Amino acid sequence: MTTSANGLPRWADIGLLPLINVTLALGAAGLIVAAIGENPLNAIRIMVAGALGGPEGIGYTLYYATNFVFAGLAVAVAFHAGLFNIGGEGQAYIGGLGVGLAMLALDRHLPFAALFPLGLVLSMAFGAAWAFVPAYLQAHRGSHVVITTIMFNFLAAALMVYLLVNVFIAPGSMTPESRKFADAAALPMVHDLLAAIGITMPFTPLNLSLGVALLACVAVWGFLWHTPWGYEIRVVGQSEKAAVYAGIRPKRVIVAAMCLSGALAGLIGLNEIMGVHHRLFLNFVAGAGFTGIAVSLMGRNHPFGIVLAALLFGAIQQGGAELSFDVPNITREMVVVIQGLMILFSGALAYMARPLLEGLFALRGEARA
């Protein structure tokens, strides 16, 4: 059996340890539910039923998971280059701006076949552009990318408020929203697609972006582990010095990795703007960029793990919405609490349980010997 450096079998390191962390986080969330006088087991039952107990719940779960896959991949790609991109929120916001700009300009002139690739490319290009400045400053001026990406989140928010209030606001509208796009600029919804082949499914926001997300997973996996560029990113992430000796130019790799990360985050804009809402409005990212940190941490920065973690977080998001419907005393923000706890336990405290596990496995080893 292969064992990792710390004396744990590999399955325990990548399977058991994350599971323990998730359990700890959910346990802590349960304590909070109990503290406000509700039954935690009942809450979990409602959440599971709400997220997975029918086609509607599953549709919503997958719709949320779509965003989380993009956000998780974005964090993971940067992480493989040794960078922490907490600017996913802003990059997704600006990615959505790119989609919105194109659709507002061309939705009445071009067919869907042209608008879809345009939205895809622009969401990625705008997201990448928003990551480029922090990336360039990190690579060439040594400005810490964590701080600059935080600043760029706020800059994106200010820019979007300005644009929506002053530029894109639909004529005669009081709320800062753009006009609705023409139908040609809407991604096909999954329930419509299923209806076409005779399967009825209730309305959910799930759309073609899910397919894009799955393709993105495969592409990122192939890119990181099966291309020279992916290899360069991983080498730079391991050791910049080693990379230089191997003839890799870390500065270029850092900029490239961050831009790719921004592009992936930008795809959240595709899902929200072209996929679901068909207009530009404020705060459509709604924290998905930050959830990506939790998703990536829990998925161990691997696309396959990210899909699993995104499904979990999608289910929590949808289950939490149902929970707040059924139990008025618990608000939707319980989801945010669970996300915070997940980041704490599977990120910052990821190895808390490791000494205990190592002890247990050592004992088992002795017993066998």
Added chain:
Amino acid sequence: MSELYVILLLTLDATLRVATPLILCAMAGLFSERSGIIDIGLEGKMLAAAFVAAAVAAVTQSAWIALGAAILASCTLALIHGFACISQRGDQVVSGVAINILASGLTIVLGVAWFQRGGQTPPLPPEARFMPIELPGAKAAVGIPALGPFYEEVVSGHNLLVYLALALVPLTHWIVGRTRFGLRLRAVGENPQAVDTAGISVALLRYRAVLICGALSGIAGTYLSIAQNAAFSREMSAGQGYIALAAMIFGKWRPWPAFGACLLFGALDAVAIRIQGVKFEGLGEIPVQFIQALPYALTVILLAGFIGKAIAPKAIGVPYSKDRK
């Protein structure tokens, strides 16, 4: 007295009020980061403290008990951060993000469950808050030209926490720069091995720094909900913890320059409110969002090395372990 002077005084007064939580948080972050622990959780600690202060004040009707409880809450989060970063050697940025997200959700969940006001806490009467204090002679001084109105409008008439924040700047300067604890604090942020070799516990020093940071962000949160305002409202910290972080970096991790940055960012905020809708000759209307975005933009420009060089403590973000690797 000219109208312009009155506007100047009012803007300065507003600047001080807006800058107070920034100053408290920037000094908080300074203690933590000079010891080598990155703290992007200032926002979360301040938000949690603001909620606890307002909740406790609503129940006990005492501003002082509220302040104590808020500091306690903020220190608890600081200890979680410390445990993750110092004892568990976890990622400091991840831990900070977790604390921010946790505080953002928890304040609303608990607020709704306890007070049933959609996340608000009940409005507080003056007795349960920190109210403005009129300094001696303020009314009498109004007659003195120029200086009198300045004293009356800008210096006098703030609540206790504003003066506390102002006093904290020279105090921080003295503690960090002139005391034995401060020397060790700086050393542990630059070269923890050396501190360890000298027989001083790196972990203990960093825990103390993180706790001071917790206490100060607790005061900042208290200011938001029971001094500046009369209740807690959801997300009321509204990114000020991040602005304070930016101010601390803008001040290059030093107390006085950080204080200056807080005043600058506070002034931008005060001016943004004042010029809303005002048309300037040749420029037209300046968008509020532009001025609101300036602190972030300026910080990026500074970090890019265009306004001097911001050099962080050398060991920042690196968990300390006794083993050589």
